[in-house]
Amino acid sequence: MDLTGSILVERRHEFTVQVPKRARMLAELAGIINDLAVQVEQAGMSLVGVACGVPGLIDPSTGYLHTSPHLDWHDVDLISAMTEAGCRFEVGFHNSAGVAAHAEVRARRRASQAVSDFVYVTGSSGIGAALVRNxxxxxxxxxxxxxxxxxxxxxxxxxxxxxxRGCLETVAARSAILTNAGLSPDAPIGQLFAALRRSDPRAQDAVALAGRGLGEALAAYLNLVDAPLVVLGGLLERLFDNLGPKVHEMIGARVLSHAWAPVGVEPSLAGAHAVSEGAAWLILKDFIGSPDRWCPPPRGTTPYYSVDQTPEVTVV
Ligand SMILES: [Zn+2]
Known part of the structure; x- marks a missing residue:
């Protein structure tokens, strides 16, 4: 992504639901980052930073992943692991639902559909959410x-x-929906859509169960945080026509404030690259906020300091 927010180069590698060993996945990621960096450098541009979204509990200041249940990764120093995997750059790691929500904020501004407050939910191998306020x-x-x-x-x-037992992911994660639809948990998602198109009752029931569980979990969340809109992203966006009405029905039945201020449920506008785009946007935001960290001022000129870097001044 360049300074205007345009995507310059992209590479997509989809892993199956059966997660490969961590070392192999990080080695593939390191290879992709190194290759893309070469393309950026060959285009005569400077690389400001690299960022990734990861599902799970992560400390973005250190890149330490405490746990990612469905990746089955626990207590991993991701920055060191990426160096060991051959990555030539320090990578910033963030929660994937959080960075996807950043991308949704940007996508809604671009589409002149900005909403200041909403709950963003993304679904794929797991289910993650992020609360957007102002x-x-x-x-x-x-x-x-x-x-x-x-x-x-x-x-x-x-x-x-x-x-x-009984977590939302056991009915609404990708592998759960596929299994409940009578398909292999590793089946391409196209098989589920094909089954839905031919009105396969198991596929319809599996998606309805996912929608009901999602609506139930979201209703509890909305009763606590008071947000006017729910945005469904990732696989949930692709299944929106099938499960959106059930989610809306559950929210209508269980959110106390719904009768006075109905909560909307909409598909995401951020698209399939929400996580990578949102992660890149965090780098861009950091760069725009503190450009002198990458571009030292010419010798003899007054340096620019961002607010959090302003040196202390003692007046005598
Ligand atoms: Zn769980």
Whole structure:
């Protein structure tokens, strides 16, 4: 992404739901980053930074991943791991739902559909959420808010990747929907859409169960945080026509304020690259806020300092 927010180069590598070993996945990621950096350098541009979104509890200031249940990664120093994997650059790591919510804020501004407050929910191999307040993503005290996928929902006793039973992810994660639809948990998602097109009852029931669980979990969340809109992204956006009405129905039935101020449910505008675009946007935002960190002022000129870097001045 360049300074205007335009995507210059992109590379997509989709892993199956059966997650490969961490070392292999990080080595592939390091290779992609190194290759893309060469393309940027060959185009005569300077690379300001590299950022990634990762599902789970992560400390963005250190890149330390405490846990990512469905990746089955625990206590990983991702910055060191990327160096060991051969990455030539320091990578910033952030929660994937949080960075996707940043991309949604930008996409809505571009489309002149800006909304100041909403709950963004992304679904794929897991379910993550982020609360946006006044156009800013609120990550909670440690940046770990929004683990909607591990909220208890009714109708499931299945064991979740986190170890608990009955989490939302046991009915609404990609592998759960595929399994409940009578498909392999690793099946291409196109098989689910094909089954829905031919009105396969198992596929319809699986998506309805996911929508019901999602609506139930979101209703609990909305009763606590008071947001006027829910935005469904990732796989949930692709399934919006099938599960959106069920989510809306559950919210209408269970959110106390809904009768006075109905909560909207809309598909995401951020598109399939929401996580990578949102992560890149964080780098860009940092660069625009403190350009002197990358571009030292010419010798003899007064340096520019951002607010948080302003040196202390003692008046005598
Ligand atoms: Zn769980």
């Amino acid at each position: 156009h800013l993503v609120e990550g909670g005290a440690r940046g770990w808010a929004g683990e909607l996928g591990h909220v208890l929902v009714s109708g499931s006793e299945a064991r979740c990747s986190c170890g608990a």
